[in-house]
Amino acid sequence: MVTLAEVARHAGVSASTVSYVLSGKRTISAPTRERVERSIQELGYHPNAGARALASSRSDIIALMMPLRTDMYVPVMMEIAMAVATTARAHGRDVLLLTDQEGPEAVRRVIGSGLADAMILMDVELEDERLPLVHEAPRPAVLIGLPADTEGLTCVDLDFTATGRLCVDHLATLGHRELAVIGEAAAVYERHTGFAERTITGVRERAAELGLRVLHRPCEGSFESVAGALARIFDERPATTGIVVQNESAVGPLLSLLRQQGKAVPEDISVVAICPDQVATQTSVALTSVAIPAHEMGRRAVELVMAKLSAGKGAGTGTAGRVAAPPRETVVRLLAPRLTTRASTGQAPRLVP
Amino acid sequence: MVTLAEVARHAGVSASTVSYVLSGKRTISAPTRERVERSIQELGYHPNAGARALASSRSDIIALMMPLRTDMYVPVMMEIAMAVATTARAHGRDVLLLTDQEGPEAVRRVIGSGLADAMILMDVELEDERLPLVHEAPRPAVLIGLPADTEGLTCVDLDFTATGRLCVDHLATLGHRELAVIGEAAAVYERHTGFAERTITGVRERAAELGLRVLHRPCEGSFESVAGALARIFDERPATTGIVVQNESAVGPLLSLLRQQGKAVPEDISVVAICPDQVATQTSVALTSVAIPAHEMGRRAVELVMAKLSAGKGAGTGTAGRVAAPPRETVVRLLAPRLTTRASTGQAPRLVP
DNA sequence: CTGAAAGCGCTAACAT
DNA sequence: ATGTTAGCGCTTTCAG
Numbered sequence: 001m002v003t004l005a006e007v008a009r010h011a012g013v014s015a016s017t018v019s020y021v022l023s024g025k026r027t028i029s030a031p032t033r034e035r036v037e038r039s040i041q042e043l044g045y046h047p048n049a050g051a052r053a054l055a056s057s058r059s060d061i062i063a064l065m066m067p068l069r070t071d072m073y074v075p076v077m078m079e080i081a082m083a084v085a086t087t088a089r090a091h092g093r094d095v096l097l098l099t100d101q102e103g104p105e106a107v108r109r110v111i112g113s114g115l116a117d118a119m120i121l122m123d124v125e126l127e128d129e130r131l132p133l134v135h136e137a138p139r140p141a142v143l144i145g146l147p148a149d150t151e152g153l154t155c156v157d158l159d160f161t162a163t164g165r166l167c168v169d170h171l172a173t174l175g176h177r178e179l180a181v182i183g184e185a186a187a188v189y190e191r192h193t194g195f196a197e198r199t200i201t202g203v204r205e206r207a208a209e210l211g212l213r214v215l216h217r218p219c220e221g222s223f224e225s226v227a228g229a230l231a232r233i234f235d236e237r238p239a240t241t242g243i244v245v246q247n248e249s250a251v252g253p254l255l256s257l258l259r260q261q262g263k264a265v266p267e268d269i270s271v272v273a274i275c276p277d278q279v280a281t282q283t284s285v286a287l288t289s290v291a292i293p294a295h296e297m298g299r300r301a302v303e304l305v306m307a308k309l310s311a312g313k314g315a316g317t318g319t320a321g322r323v324a325a326p327p328r329e330t331v332v333r334l335l336a337p338r339l340t341t342r343a344s345t346g347q348a349p350r351l352v353p
Numbered sequence: 354m355v356t357l358a359e360v361a362r363h364a365g366v367s368a369s370t371v372s373y374v375l376s377g378k379r380t381i382s383a384p385t386r387e388r389v390e391r392s393i394q395e396l397g398y399h400p401n402a403g404a405r406a407l408a409s410s411r412s413d414i415i416a417l418m419m420p421l422r423t424d425m426y427v428p429v430m431m432e433i434a435m436a437v438a439t440t441a442r443a444h445g446r447d448v449l450l451l452t453d454q455e456g457p458e459a460v461r462r463v464i465g466s467g468l469a470d471a472m473i474l475m476d477v478e479l480e481d482e483r484l485p486l487v488h489e490a491p492r493p494a495v496l497i498g499l500p501a502d503t504e505g506l507t508c509v510d511l512d513f514t515a516t517g518r519l520c521v522d523h524l525a526t527l528g529h530r531e532l533a534v535i536g537e538a539a540a541v542y543e544r545h546t547g548f549a550e551r552t553i554t555g556v557r558e559r560a561a562e563l564g565l566r567v568l569h570r571p572c573e574g575s576f577e578s579v580a581g582a583l584a585r586i587f588d589e590r591p592a593t594t595g596i597v598v599q600n601e602s603a604v605g606p607l608l609s610l611l612r613q614q615g616k617a618v619p620e621d622i623s624v625v626a627i628c629p630d631q632v633a634t635q636t637s638v639a640l641t642s643v644a645i646p647a648h649e650m651g652r653r654a655v656e657l658v659m660a661k662l663s664a665g666k667g668a669g670t671g672t673a674g675r676v677a678a679p680p681r682e683t684v685v686r687l688l689a690p691r692l693t694t695r696a697s698t699g700q701a702p703r704l705v706p
Numbered sequence: 707c708t709g710a711a712a713g714c715g716c717t718a719a720c721a722t
Numbered sequence: 723a724t725g726t727t728a729g730c731g732c733t734t735t736c737a738g
């Protein structure tokens with residue numbers, strides 16, 4: 001294994017010079033730099049990560065904690081993870097993959113050991129058990145999702161309330177007066193992930209402002225379940241003409257069922273989905289939709305982490321530990337929803353009484 | 354930050370004793386161990402990962418390289434990643450998340466720097482560019498997927514050939530004589546990922562042995578595309594009664610289309626899918642399917658890595674570098690497919706000429 | 707602009 | 723059963 005010392009000898013310089021060529025923290029004369037760089041090439045030198053972490057007390061690793069549960073928004077989770085990984089690399093950082101399986105303690109383990117310099121937590125619940133640990137951790141963290149109390153935290157999420165309002169606006173503009181929401185599985189609401197509730201809140205608020213009626217029915221992804229939800233909707237509100245779906249696995253079944261029941265989309269019923277574009281465009285009728293900006297969420301999370309890492313330079317590791325940490329800044333970055341009009345929404349049908 | 358030395362002082366023992374309590378590599382008397390453990394608790398000690406890696410030349414990290422592409426088998430990829438993460442933790446290892454975005458060089462970077470002790474590569478293609486680097490890397494690697502030449506490599510995958518044969522067997526037993534395969538997107542075949550071809554090979558082999566006819570049509574996931582494939586199938590072989598689908602995003606549209614065309618499943622047409630159970634059970638007709646054992650693939654990959662890490666103890670890092678590495682063992686672990694019969698397959702309809 | 711040298715916190719011989 | 727100690731490879735003062 002090639003060490004920095006060997007590179008130094010080979011290049012005829014001191015170890016520190018090689019180190020500074022690598023880090024760029026000191027001005028090095030062009031000829032020296034070139035000699036060193038050539039030696040690095042020729043010897044095939046790779047700086048040892050452990051030694052570097054030990055000496056600098058930075059691992060250049062960001063931990064990403066993902067939900068183990070694989071029942072919801074899988075493509076979105078995946079896209080966020082990939083965005084985090086690529087953005088982190090673009091900033092010279094690596095990503096450590098954690099799952100919530102290990103429990104909140106994982107935060108302490110990874111930060112305490114210096115394995116990671118910072119954390120990104122996905123799928124944050126309203127009263128997340130990891131929050132206490134995040135607060136006391138001496139390293140930055142960014143949450144994807146919005147807990148109930150964001151004081152002192154840094155969070156990124158889609159503005160789901162605005163998303164709900166936007167869907168209603170779109171349908172209202174097309175003349176729809178009776179709306180229904182096919183929501184997430186009941187378990188999602190019980191888990192208090194927040195985003196589902198926020199969507200409903202947005203829908204209700206805007207509907208109230210515009211004087212529209214709304215019916216909300218939770219729904220598992222299965223065909224059966226969608227059928228049930230749909231039946232109850234038309235049973236209770238036969239005049240429903242606009243549907244908002246927030247459950248990507250429900251969109252396929254929904255369109256099948258509507259067709260089966262002789263309801264044309266968008267002539268009889270308009271459908272707006274909250275789902276990835278890929279899902280929206282692969283259905284029999286291309287769906288008007290609000291996409292979850294997964295890539296941007298991942299990218300923003302990393303950028304916020306990087307900002308906090310630069311900011312906390314002098315403070316964080318500073319000197320001995322007993323100094324009270326300064327109260328942390330609260331940052332809540334809600335991404336604006338964007339609705340793409342496709343083939344599934346149209347003018348509300350004339351009432352034929 | 355609490356160090357091992359502080360723990361040692363607090364417990365009134367030497368540093369090495371603390372170290373050995375932690376690693377269990379030496380027998381420690383019960384009272385001493387308890388004292389040390391109490392000190393560790395009281396002081397809130399976490400061993401420093403960098404120092405440990407430097408001193409032991411092991412990071413206890415396994416790198417997992419995932420495809421960035423998010424167009425295929427996303428839930429499967431996700432499940433593999435989660436299985437790798439949890440299994441690795443169960444073995445006291447952490448997982449570093451890499452993407453193929455960085456290129457094959459990532460292998461060298463991560464291994465060369467000692468960041469990871471071993472690698473798991475997902476989505477391995479027949480002629481994968483990472484293979485040369487894997488061969489020359491001084492650390493173990495496990496591939497998920499099967500390259501063209503497996504010599505000296507360790508691979509895990511579903512036995513897709515057997516999967517193809519199994520699907521045909523199932524349909525043949527039910528009396529079907531004219532089969533069709535709705536395959537992966539053309540791009541998948543062009544990329545030479547291997548698994549898609551192997552499935553077709555298995556289907557063809559078994560069909561030939563049993564004297565059945567088979568038509569294979571690639572297919573994108575979209576509704577349009579499935580409609581096209583289906584149309585061509587019934588156009589060329591109107592007597593087709595059994596369909597094998599290897600494209601999870603095609604199953605929803607397929608069932609819709611069949612219903613729309615007045616073909617009952619399974620009375621007129623039997624459908625076997627190669628897809629996750631979750632997909633198979635959420636459709637309007639529960640699908641007879643062969644699941645891709647994603648969790649097991651991830652778990653096995655980690656177990657193979659662990660085995661190689663234990664095996665390569667003396668050899669790997671041993672002494673100076675110029676010693677020729679011994680030729681590596683070839684391990685190809687193909688998982689047997691299991692077919693679950695559900696509602697989408699049944700006796701072939703009687704011919705009504 | 708470059709060197710010398712003191713650690714960073716831990717592991718693993720080598721002692722006893 | 724435990725202690726002593728020499729590094730592991732790098733970063734970063736402190737000197738020039």
